[in-house]
Amino acid sequence: MELQEEKTIVEILKELLEARQYTMLRQTISEMNTVDIAAAMGEMEDEDSLKMFRILPKDMAADVFADLELDDQQYIIRSLSDREASNIIDNLMADDATDLLEEMPASVVKRILANASPETRADINHLLRYPEDSAGSIMTVEYVDLREDMTVNDAIERIRKKGVDSETINICYVVSRQKILVGTVALRYLLITKPDEIIGDIMNTNVISINTMTDQEEAARIFQKYGFTAMPVVDNESRMVGIITIDDVVDIMEEEATEDIEKMAAIVPSDKPYPKVGILETYRNRIPWLLFLMVSATFTGGIIAHYEAALTAFALTAYIPMLMDTGGNAGSQASVSIIRGLSLKEIEFKDLFKIVWKEIRVAFLCGFTLAVANFIRLLVFAHGVPITTSLVVCLTLFVVVLIAKLVGCFLPMLASRFGFDPAVMASPFITTIVDALSLLVFLNIATALLA
Amino acid sequence: MELQEEKTIVEILKELLEARQYTMLRQTISEMNTVDIAAAMGEMEDEDSLKMFRILPKDMAADVFADLELDDQQYIIRSLSDREASNIIDNLMADDATDLLEEMPASVVKRILANASPETRADINHLLRYPEDSAGSIMTVEYVDLREDMTVNDAIERIRKKGVDSETINICYVVSRQKILVGTVALRYLLITKPDEIIGDIMNTNVISINTMTDQEEAARIFQKYGFTAMPVVDNESRMVGIITIDDVVDIMEEEATEDIEKMAAIVPSDKPYPKVGILETYRNRIPWLLFLMVSATFTGGIIAHYEAALTAFALTAYIPMLMDTGGNAGSQASVSIIRGLSLKEIEFKDLFKIVWKEIRVAFLCGFTLAVANFIRLLVFAHGVPITTSLVVCLTLFVVVLIAKLVGCFLPMLASRFGFDPAVMASPFITTIVDALSLLVFLNIATALLA
Structure with missing residues (x-):
């Protein structure tokens, strides 16, 4: 796929939309990367963007939505029925959903959460409690946790069941019965270990974690120092509550650099482009x-x-x-x-x-x-x-x-x-x-x- | 592990070193993260840092070395015999080794490469050919490539053999017999797929890749746009030659931000802190x-x-x-x-x-x-x-x-x-x-x- 063709693709999509060639449009979309679809929608008028969204195949809609800019997301959420909106929220990662809801009026958030699944509701309510710019506010609650008394075979079974939905499973986190974070196991290590070994015996116990209340800039710095791609987040009792992934960290670093640059030029920083x-x-x-x-x-x-x-x-x-x-x-x-x-x-x-x-x-x-x-x-x-x-x-x-x-x-x-x-x-x-x-x-x- | 204790740890290490309590020192080190050991060495005098390095357990030495600042690395390499130096180079990721050698006098590089393993020599010589700041110059050649005609079982076997050494195997890259990049398979997907399925049938063919000659800043931007943690690098014939991982990208983004800030303040940018x-x-x-x-x-x-x-x-x-x-x-x-x-x-x-x-x-x-x-x-x-x-x-x-x-x-x-x-x-x-x-x-x- 040639990245330079993006601009012409936006034009093609617009033309197909105007000509109401929805079958053709659907097919073109289905061959695109969701990030590119979201970028194309960002360049369209709000109504066109909404039309595009309604045409998207079901299995792509959640991914495309997650890649949209915040204001495009808000427009779509407001334009949908409460049930449709809740459906989208259910399919988002909890941290992305929280970011979106934080920026919306409380009454809308209440209606949407009322229609969402109980599990989503619990996750989002939990994340909404953390102060803005804290590690807790940017973490995701979708991760694979293993128990130290599992065998390697149990572990792989659990990953098979839970893994596909998790943001990253390169590293699995091992917790005690009290949910205390006690170690990590690399997925690739599980693959080369005998199925009947006990996780507690093979795990790496030298775990570096972040507290939920740590400032996000500090979290980014620790990430970069250790070259991680994911880091566990623990509460004050050392219980594991989520993970932060490097894609969030990359965004934070860029935000912080822009903020510094703006301050240096005597501008009150804004977090918008x-x-x-x-x-x-x-x-x-x-x-x-x-x-x-x-x-x-x-x-x-x-x-x-x-x-x-x-x-x-x-x-x-x-x-x-x-x-x-x-x-x-x-x-x-x-x-x-x-x-x-x-x-x-x-x-x-x-x-x-x-x-x-x-x-x-x-x-x-x-x-x-x-x-x-x-x-x-x-x-x-x-x-x-x-x-x-x-x-x-x-x-x-x-x-x-x-x-x-x-x-x-x-x-x-x-x-x-x-x-x-x-x-x-x-x-x-x-x-x-x-x-x-x-x-x-x-x-x-x-x-x-x-x- | 408490991150704040780092400073006292440096002092403890220095004291143990001065008191020549090498057994105690070795034990303290073996419980530390390699990044923290490298940071501690960075704060020591050159000779102390070299002494520390010689005391390191064999299996940690390469990791600690990789985490050192460039000038500390250079000092150690110059202080070691050619054979010892080549040994370290053999144990580094090819991209890190290349970064180091690029900054050293040609005569030293020649001597070190002469003593390194033929495989390392080939990898490094290959990487040294790419212009500075190109995607080729920051890529690593350690990755898992699968062939499209393999079964899932063959694939897992290959990952078991090759995977542990590779920088990331979250995503495996699928190439044709001519080494052309044709698709990707997520490792977690292999885990939940029947062993006799053919890779070519289950792979994702919508692959976004970077050309070896792409500017590193452009590469970082593509990374961030798509939220990847690794991206394949291909040559002009679309043959896969390496991968770029997100830890390199994070460093590039920071470098570029610093460069912009320096230019904005009428300073000729330098790439050193x-x-x-x-x-x-x-x-x-x-x-x-x-x-x-x-x-x-x-x-x-x-x-x-x-x-x-x-x-x-x-x-x-x-x-x-x-x-x-x-x-x-x-x-x-x-x-x-x-x-x-x-x-x-x-x-x-x-x-x-x-x-x-x-x-x-x-x-x-x-x-x-x-x-x-x-x-x-x-x-x-x-x-x-x-x-x-x-x-x-x-x-x-x-x-x-x-x-x-x-x-x-x-x-x-x-x-x-x-x-x-x-x-x-x-x-x-x-x-x-x-x-x-x-x-x-x-x-x-x-x-x-x-x-």
């Missing part, structure tokens, strides 16, 4: 920082107003943008490196002095290069400029880079130390502080050397 | 953009110099930082949202007009809010300022936000259209352009309305 965020929401996510930073920048203006006479007398105003921009850029480089390092757990607060020392040396090199480059530029291209002015500008440049790098590494480290999110200490915030400091340095050096 | 990058390399990664942006900012200075008389006459200089900063921030917000959207494939070039229209409306709201807020601020706090000056500043603010948002969304979109990396069009670059434009707008509005 760009095209799904409306005008007003985009406005609400962007305006708080813009307002705050605008007001902060007026302090820099105050500094200029205070030194206006000196600026004019020595023709220094024209250097302000270059000094401010360079300071901002040098500071952002340091802060963004530190923020990413903190977020990937590559650096910790205890490394503070090592990091500051490193940034000082880098700042020295960068500041020196920039000052020399600028001095040469002024010498060659700016003939009217007195050499003392050039010296003041270049000395300032050097000091500004040093200050910028220090502010850029100190602020995120301090933020992390005191439990604030370091990502907020990124470019725009650093720039505003460095701007004010740069100007103060510039005007003090200038009045000292030129006056 | 912050603490591993030396002073000189950090300098080399940061100075090019600093220099380029510094020179660009002098144009803004030129604009100021040109209008210096007007700035002084109407006391406008103090507003420059606020206008420049707000423009830069508003532009970064738009550009970073667009860049992330492009990088996650949430938006494409064909959405250009939809996006521009959205940004115009958001800019209108943001610009209006900021202008009004600023007007009130000037009215309340800045008593000496003439109302016409306030009007000029606020009108400029509005126009600047509009221009900034437009530049911020246009530039990354155009970059992506013409095959440049949109991430480079982030905050610092946008800020420099918006600075110049803001000043031009400001001074033109001012001279028109105030003069």
Whole structure:
């Protein structure tokens, strides 16, 4: 299957739908991957998408539904009868169903759950209890658990019965009679072991598990550290209650990276992709920082107003943008490196002095290069400029880079130390502080050397 | 096992090592997860780390080695005899071994490969041929392939023989006699199928595969789209040559996010974590953009110099930082949202007009809010300022936000259209352009309305 053909496939599907060639449409669909069908439906108008959904073969409907975007899912659920909706919910993985219901009005959720099977209802009610962004809220309750007193043969029998529905059975979890997680067995290991061996004797007892209340970002990090594809989730009494699978973890990692990037650009993070965020929401996510930073920048203006006479007398105003921009850029480089390092757990607060020392040396090199480059530029291209002015500008440049790098590494480290999110200490915030400091340095050096 | 105890474990290991209590050390190690042992070794001095490695039980050594950071691996390989080194390479997954050897001097690689087993040598030489960052370079050649004419019983027999060593056997790949990839069978499905069924009859023929030359970032995206945990890699003749597993994909996604973040902060990306990058390399990664942006900012200075008389006459200089900063921030917000959207494939070039229209409306709201807020601020706090000056500043603010948002969304979109990396069009670059434009707008509005 060629992945590039996707776009034409959407068009073909739309045409077949408009021409009401439902038999042909059904056949085309049945040969497609459910992910691609869901992607195609995402690009259609809501009504067309609903029509497509009704045409889907029964055995594909649940899979396609699970792959749809949240808002498409909501539209379909609202458009169906309660019984039809409950039917879909019954066929979803409990964690996916919970994600969907969490975003819907309580009255709708109540009606749908009332019509769902008692088992689904219990699973979903259970999952709805966990706080958002906790390991409990992203786990699935469909997994294969074995008992330590089973034989290998019993185990394979149980997997045959339960396995096909489970999200992953590469690893089976072994629990005691009290449901305490005591070990794991790889499915492939069961295959090469004698049928009458006891699971408790062959299991791996070195199990790493996550508590239901662990933050999902922390859970993702543990996953990545150990290279797992699934991890068991236990409650406070070490009883096994579910598993987290790597596909959820991949989504979390991407979400967290986007959140960091948005915060670094002074945007209040949203968990929706760009095209799904409306005008007003985009406005609400962007305006708080813009307002705050605008007001902060007026302090820099105050500094200029205070030194206006000196600026004019020595023709220094024209250097302000270059000094401010360079300071901002040098500071952002340091802060963004530190923020990413903190977020990937590559650096910790205890490394503070090592990091500051490193940034000082880098700042020295960068500041020196920039000052020399600028001095040469002024010498060659700016003939009217007195050499003392050039010296003041270049000395300032050097000091500004040093200050910028220090502010850029100190602020995120301090933020992390005191439990604030370091990502907020990124470019725009650093720039505003460095701007004010740069100007103060510039005007003090200038009045000292030129006056 | 409590994850938080890790730090004390490192200390315990160091103490045992210093006290030469090797029996005790060996026993402590044998109860630990290999990932944790590797992490502990990473925090030790090189010699201690090597001592630890030599003490490791034979069956754990290869796993621990695979989990070490690249530079720790290199140190150990260099410290061992060629025969010992080759032994380790033989026991690594071929893709991990290739990653390691790629970073070592050719003479060392040659010596190690000469001592390795012929099979390992062939696998590694094969993998070394693929370009860096291609799917071929990250794939593993250890997987279970079945033939379509096998029975289910033959298949399980083959998995028993080959499976335990393979990175994943959750999914088995079915190939024809010519090694062409023709289908997949889930291991769990084999378990519930009659032993005499033919694989060709029960396999799933809707296989999605990746070409060896596909970029690794593209491969990661396909993975995530379909929620796979492993994907087959085929050559140009559709012959199966390896698989990519999700643990590699998770690392790639993180690497790519870091790369984007670094580019957005005007840093030349490095693929090493912050603490591993030396002073000189950090300098080399940061100075090019600093220099380029510094020179660009002098144009803004030129604009100021040109209008210096007007700035002084109407006391406008103090507003420059606020206008420049707000423009830069508003532009970064738009550009970073667009860049992330492009990088996650949430938006494409064909959405250009939809996006521009959205940004115009958001800019209108943001610009209006900021202008009004600023007007009130000037009215309340800045008593000496003439109302016409306030009007000029606020009108400029509005126009600047509009221009900034437009530049911020246009530039990354155009970059992506013409095959440049949109991430480079982030905050610092946008800020420099918006600075110049803001000043031009400001001074033109001012001279028109105030003069």
